[in-house]
Amino acid sequence: MAKQKNVFVCQECGNESAKWMGQCPACKQWNTFVEEVKIKTKNVHTNNDIDIKNKPKKLSCIEMNEEERVSTKISELDRVLGGGIVKGSLTLVGGDPGIGKSTLLLQMCQYLCGQDIDVLYISGEESLQQIKMRADRLEVNGERLTLYTETNLSLCIKAIKELQPRVVIVDSIQTIFSDDITSAAGSVSQVREVTSSLMKVAKGLGVSTFIVGHVTKEGAIAGPRVLEHMVDTVLYFEGVRSASYRVLRAVKNRFGSTNEIGVFEMRDKGLEEVPNPSEYMLTGRPLNSPGSIVTCCMEGTRPMLVEVQALMSPTNFGMPRRTATGTDYNRVVLLMAVLEKKIGMQLASYDSYVNIAGGLKITEPSLDLGIVCAIASSFKNIPVDSKTVIMGEVGLTGEVRGITMAEKRILESKKLGFKKCIISKANIKNLNIDGIEILGVENVSQALNYIF
Template sequence: MAKAKTQFVCSNCGYSTPRYLGRCPNCGEWNTLTEEHFDTKPDRKSRVSFAGKSAKPQRLKEVSLTKTPRVKTKLKEFNRVLGGGVVPGSLVLIGGDPGIGKSTLLLQVSGQLAETGGSVLYVTGEESASQVKMRADRLAVSSEDFYLYPETDMSNIRSTIESTHPEFVVIDSVQTMQEPDMDSAIGSVSQIREITAELLQIAKTNGITIFIVGHVTKGGAIAGPKILEHMVDTVLYFEGDLHHTYRILRAVKNRFGSTNELGIFEMRTGGLYEVANPSEIFLEERLKDATGSAIVVSMEGTRPILVEVQALVTPTVFGNAKRTASGLDHNRVSLIMAVLEKRASLMLQNQDAYLKAAGGVKLDEPAIDLAIAISVASSYRDQQTRPSDCFVGEVGLTGEIRRVNRIESRVGEAAKLGFKRVFIPKNNLQGWDIPTGIEVIGVATLKEALQLALQQPNY
């Protein structure tokens, strides 16, 4: 019999140590080490399918390249984030804040997958079957091939999957599942790691697509060891504000599609509804003559989105100027303001600055630099920009406007929404066709962009 061993494992990062420590030396968090027992010689499991077939070495040229067709749902935004649809035999992890709508999204997707001809096994460890049925009735989810299974024992779940042979399995959530052979608490690092490894084996050996719901920590990361995100094929984050109706599904890892892809939904009484044109949503409440406002065409995966960047610059009443950013990187805002002060002669060192990306979206790409600079300068000078202008470009430390990627898609999206002028880097003017109905202005320096955008001839 294998000898039991005791170790202390960090619940935040998965770091293990033979003795207790008040602070985790890996992630620096306090009071996160918990005691866990495990065997020094655990049983090793090979990849064997339910039919008893095991993997064998093959020559590379002998491997079949038969393309497995993706399964599409009725939610086009969900298909987009996955890279074009659900890949059979994949393992998908969906994380998000409590109450954001993870279970609602997967229940809707499960009902649609069951309607396409594939059977679905919905395993819930947080609710009873009747409670899930209540939500399913509200969402109008009903199918002959949709099975509910309230269970947390992983051995029973595996046996049920083997007997029912579903094409799709939903685990809601992985933190409530338990491996009975392990002597550790439910939701611990060891439990999550072993359960995910077993689900991965089931998915890959039997061609079953498995969706896993994951809880998040207070820092916004998926709870459990980081290896959890490495093991799965796709990691999706479901984001949004509980006080607003819009939800954003973001792909941060996808072995079968583009990363940083974005899907936008609206939460209603009948469930989640996709937003076909998110740019209009982000711009619909913009004031016409407001100062400190600039529109940027940002790329989220393969999709261009127009977002309003707002800035409020006011004199500081304390010794040190305050910099606050919501939806924008704080370091990027500080860098742009330093460039404005040095290269555009704006005295910002005694000014408080508050910036945000309207609509709750998070922007993090170099092409938003020019819009940030224009919004700050507009608020500082109390001079509005034209409501029909938008801005794309990276700002260098010497004040130059550097080229960005996908410029044709960005300008095309701006023209489609009725914008009359778009400011882009001068080096991006060549090699593509300019859409009709929009004026493209190439700028080489930040000073030149401010002069043209704010119509200040002496800038």
């Protein structure tokens, strides 16, 4: 007979406790324990329960077939997925509310249905009429798209087995519940059980499944951490709702690289791809303005030019303000210390504001030299040539270190019309690029001498 037991489960990490605690000992979060009913059943296995077809196999005896991929016809999404949708894969899509997760997946349905692929869209948050209204706004009218509003897991699985679609979308995983678990929908136990069941269906029937996940206020996927371990791919949809751009980033991908990103722009008819993010990010850049520098970062295999802005202003307080938007705050403070120690700039009485224009978040070390030059330009109130791109990693002694994929970055700069590139001397040994002047520097002092 089944035994019933009450346990307390942390809603952040899934840690279980016999009693309620204010702080979770595993993830150190406060007030996250919720009481759940756990039913234990005694499993008795006999010889008849064992599937004799499923036996251990030697690696050399396993037949290998190429992954069957289906293109979504959205090149930015295909790039992040690693080339398309893999048959039987389970993909988790997370992001802030209203960022465009459902919009992106509904637009994907339109292109999949155009390739004669059956798609089942299961929604636990919206009615059929609401989804239809959004589909009309996005001009989605796929004849092979089937909508189903249900929150019961067993009924959802029954619909999948009956319709046999190629692609299933579940929006969202926190609204689906299993009758076998007594806790409420969205709890750790429910999310774990529902994801496990959908994974078995996806692998067993070869159905490519996308599940939408809510995020916490810190930006992480809500629910237990095991949720990200269970799925094949984890995609984060990032951006600021007040801004038009959106960035799709893969943080886990069993079928491709985790360094690729896709850039979209939100418009009235839905999301549109941004094939050239560098040109998009530099639109509206002020020319010959002090404190404005263009640098190049790498997102996977894609070089992206961004504008680094710095503003130095005399402080009115005893303690100057230090603000960094889009990059690591501690890194900016470190680079300012290098300028004070190695160059002799007296920045202690100045407020500093550093911003990556466009709202991108970049922590790549190649941004260092651009930040240093932007701060120096604003401090001296001297503009830098608008046709100059600056990149390199800066060390604590003021040296400029080499960066990866320098040739790709310089070619991207040349394509957008830049005439001069300041980079580490270690990167120019084997470079032979015509049409752009390449200046190699060994330290910060040499870089500042080139631009002033």
